[in-house]
Amino acid sequence: MGLVTTTEMFKKAYSGGYAIGAFNVNNMEIVQGITEACAEEKAPVILQVSKGARAYANPVYLKKLVEAAVECYPDIPIALHLDHGPDFETCKSCVDGGFTSVMIDASSKPFEENIAITKQVVEYAHAHGVVVEAELGTLAGIEDDVKVSAEDSSYTRPEEVEEFVSRTGCDSLAIAIGTSHGAYKFKPGTKPQLRFDVLHECEKRIPGFPIVLHGSSSVPQEYVTMINTFGGAMPGAIGVPEDQLREAARSAVCKINIDSDLRLAMTGTIRKFFAEHPEKFDPREYLKPARANIKELVRHKLIDVLGCAGKA
Ligand code: G3H
Ligand code: 13P
Ligand code: ZN
Numbered sequence: 001m002g003l004v005t006t007t008e009m010f011k012k013a014y015s016g017g018y019a020i021g022a023f024n025v026n027n028m029e030i031v032q033g034i035t036e037a038c039a040e041e042k043a044p045v046i047l048q049v050s051k052g053a054r055a056y057a058n059p060v061y062l063k064k065l066v067e068a069a070v071e072c073y074p075d076i077p078i079a080l081h082l083d084h085g086p087d088f089e090t091c092k093s094c095v096d097g098g099f100t101s102v103m104i105d106a107s108s109k110p111f112e113e114n115i116a117i118t119k120q121v122v123e124y125a126h127a128h129g130v131v132v133e134a135e136l137g138t139l140a141g142i143e144d145d146v147k148v149s150a151e152d153s154s155y156t157r158p159e160e161v162e163e164f165v166s167r168t169g170c171d172s173l174a175i176a177i178g179t180s181h182g183a184y185k186f187k188p189g190t191k192p193q194l195r196f197d198v199l200h201e202c203e204k205r206i207p208g209f210p211i212v213l214h215g216s217s218s219v220p221q222e223y224v225t226m227i228n229t230f231g232g233a234m235p236g237a238i239g240v241p242e243d244q245l246r247e248a249a250r251s252a253v254c255k256i257n258i259d260s261d262l263r264l265a266m267t268g269t270i271r272k273f274f275a276e277h278p279e280k281f282d283p284r285e286y287l288k289p290a291r292a293n294i295k296e297l298v299r300h301k302l303i304d305v306l307g308c309a310g311k312a
Contacts, residue, residue: 003070004077005100005131009044010172010210010254018307019249022046022212023298024083024259026053029287030266031065033294039073041309043302046101046255048083051090052145059097076312081133083257084143091121095130103174107135108146111160118168126169133255136164137176139215141185153180158201165206172210172255175202177248179215179240183260186219188236194244196251203252210254217260218242218305220297226268230275234264242305249307256306265297266290 009020023034025047038045047069049062066080081101082094091102104121106114118134125132137156140148156175165173177195186192202211219239227234245256269290273280280286302309 001070001074001077003066003080003098003100005129006046006079006081006172006210006255007131009046009077009079012311013254013308014208014210014252016311017250018311019213019253019256020044020046020308021298021301021306022048022081022083022255022257023262024048024050024053024257025062025065026056028065029291030262030294031069033262033291034298035069035073035076035078037295037298037302038076038078038312041299041302042076042312043306043308043310044077044079044312046079046081048081048257049094049099050083050143051086053083059093063098085121088117088120088124091132092124095125095128099130101131101133101171103133103135105135105174107138107174111164115164115167118164118170122169122171131171132169133172133174133212134164134168134170135174135212135214136160137174139176139180141181141215143181143214148181150180155195155198156202158198158205161202162205165209172212173202173206174212174214175199177213179213181215181260183217183219183224183239183264184235184237185215185217185240186238188238190238192238192241192244194240194248196247199248199251199253206252209252211252212255212257213245213248213253214257216240216245216256217258217264218245220261220264223261223264223268226272227264230268230271232267232271245305246307249305258301261297261301262294265293269293
């Protein structure tokens with residue numbers, strides 16, 4: 001089926017009451033773990049690449065890895081998306097490089113400036129058949145090299161979404177309702193609560209329009225414990241409760257971003273492997289179980305959190 005845009009995926013997700021998983025990819029094993037799970041579970045998927053991933057792996061390698069997945073799994077829809085595009089030039093480079101979707105993240109800019117930059121990206125992307133995700137509101141946590149404290153984060157203002165969407169022409173909108181980037185989110189003993197009231201207010205003002213949640217890792221305790229048991233020093237954190245994400249996926253939320261959980265699975269598995277096999281040094285031997293655990297974690301997300309298994 002080749003690479004697809006998210007248009008059709010979101011239409012079906014909206015009416016079907018589920019969300020598409022958007023997983024960050026940085027190397028071959030991550031691409032393989034995610035797409036093997038999606039192929040087995042017959043789930044559409046968004047593979048996304050950040051500015052940091054482009055700098056690490058070289059955009060050409062990432063594009064080719066995703067193309068390899070498309071060739072291996074022709075029966076599932078796969079979109080290639082730029083995550084947190086920082087400026088017009090980066091978005092343009094991805095549009096020119098064959099991405100099917102880009103995010104322009106000008107959410108830290110004033111409203112009018114966010115609109116102007118987003119509109120510029122939309123005009124270029126749409127002229128090339130590429131869709132655009134934009135963002136309103138500010139999430140807490142760490143994304144690329146930007147760190148936002150909880151005090152500096154701010155929920156999306158529902159009264160702004162309609163004007164933003166109609167003036168920019170964007171295709172989906174990331175909103176801030178209490179999720180947070182990174183693997184350190186939410187202190188043990190607290191009760192994270194997404195602001196469903198804000199989500200539903202936004203939904204009401206832009207009916208039928210796909211909403212995106214960033215910062216939606218749930219920090220699996222199994223992997224935090226594994227990392228710490230085998231020499232790591234991860235502070236305790238509890239992530240976004242999965243039942244709340246499942247509830248969000250039933251609403252207008254059509255795309256849920258998960259990155260940190262996959263990193264925890266990979267790191268925990270490799271740490272455990274080395275501790276148990278100090279004599280081993282073949283990367284294939286330690287990357288194989290890491291890839292297998294990413295696959296199982298993605299399978300769990302597709303079935304129990306996103307609800308998109310069987311929707312390809
Ligand atoms: O929100 C950011 C994503 O988790 C990507 O992280 O910038 O470290 O690649 P990264
Ligand atoms: P997490 O850090 O919660 O996995 O969020 C990922 C994300 O939003 C990527 O854009
Ligand atoms: Zn994000």
